[in-house]
Amino acid sequence: MGSKRLFVFGAKNVGKAGMVVVKREVRQLAVEAKASIVAAFIEKQRKTAKGQRLEMLQRDLSGTIKLLTDLLLPVFGSLEGFHLEYEIVGTNGVKIYADVFYEPLGLVFECDGYVPHVELITRDRFSFERMRVRTFALGGYAYFPFSRDELDKKIEMCRRAVYEALGRRGRGGEGLRELPVHERELLRMAADSTMFTPKDVRNWLDIGHRKTRELIASMKQSQLITRVGGSDCRDFGYKLGVKGKELLRGGGS
Structure with a gap:
């Protein structure tokens, strides 16, 4: 009787372990699928870009990739309607570029790390960033900046913010x-x-x-x-x- 119970106990534990492995593999496949979608999207954006926009798309896009993979793709379900390094001309004639732009609803998304954006920022750069935000506002665009730390540690909060934006701005005037x-x-x-x-x-x-x-x-x-x-x-x-x-x-x- 004891050996039978031991056998059943062992079988149940093997089953649970197997389910853990399966769930882990499913999650890994989902991660790989999102990464593949984002990589293909970025490559397509580069092929249609030229000039300064192309130069910007050739730079380090780690923040943008995280924004697309962890936040925007899960919320929107696809990357249709999105543009990277979208060019906007301000009232003063200066060109600025939005990291990620959702054209159907005029939404601008950006992700910045703390060190390059705060600790090392110059006075001129700080003034330029304020001008960028004003340009977005004057163009009627909604600006949604996220920090790298927020995407790492509070992704559900970030997703709720985007869902709320869609509910207010894109779905119910x-x-x-x-x-x-x-x-x-x-x-x-x-x-x-x-x-x-x-x-x-x-x-x-x-x-x-x-x-x-x-x-x-x-x-x-x-x-x-x-x-x-x-x-x-x-x-x-x-x-x-x-x-x-x-x-x-x-x-x-």
Whole structure:
């Protein structure tokens, strides 16, 4: 009897140990998958960059990689709509670059370590950083800076902040809620895409071809969406228009 109990006890422990190993392997696969997605995204950004932007993308991107891997990819589910070292021209004509820019909602994300950004910063650099923040504000962009320590030690807090930003800025302005339900939902779905097609609209909203055509035509006319490519007879695809971006950013009346 004692040996039987010993055998069962041993089997249970082996099972638990095996589950621990499996869970560890699953987590490792998830980490590797995120790393692969981020690496491919960065390579794609470099291929389309030139000049000073390309030079900046060739520098050490460890902070940006951590921002993408640990914070933005888990929250957004993909890196569609994001740009690295996004160029913005200030009112004084000076070009500045946002580390990570989410175009659909005008969100700027950055990650900085303590030593290079605080301990070693010069007075001129400090003034330049203040100018950058003003430029983001004047351009209507929401600026979300994170420290490397926060991403290392308080990642859940950081994710909650981004989720809250999406809830307030990207998903619920008064003007947005006043739209017909199909227009409102299409804008919300399109916010996570750099481009979408009529087929995407049908899948997102579960509507037919005729309703899709009518919806797209109406939203094009009101500048909620705009065409991408195509010809005089046929549009290739669509993206958020000026009015659509304003509503998603909470600027609609």
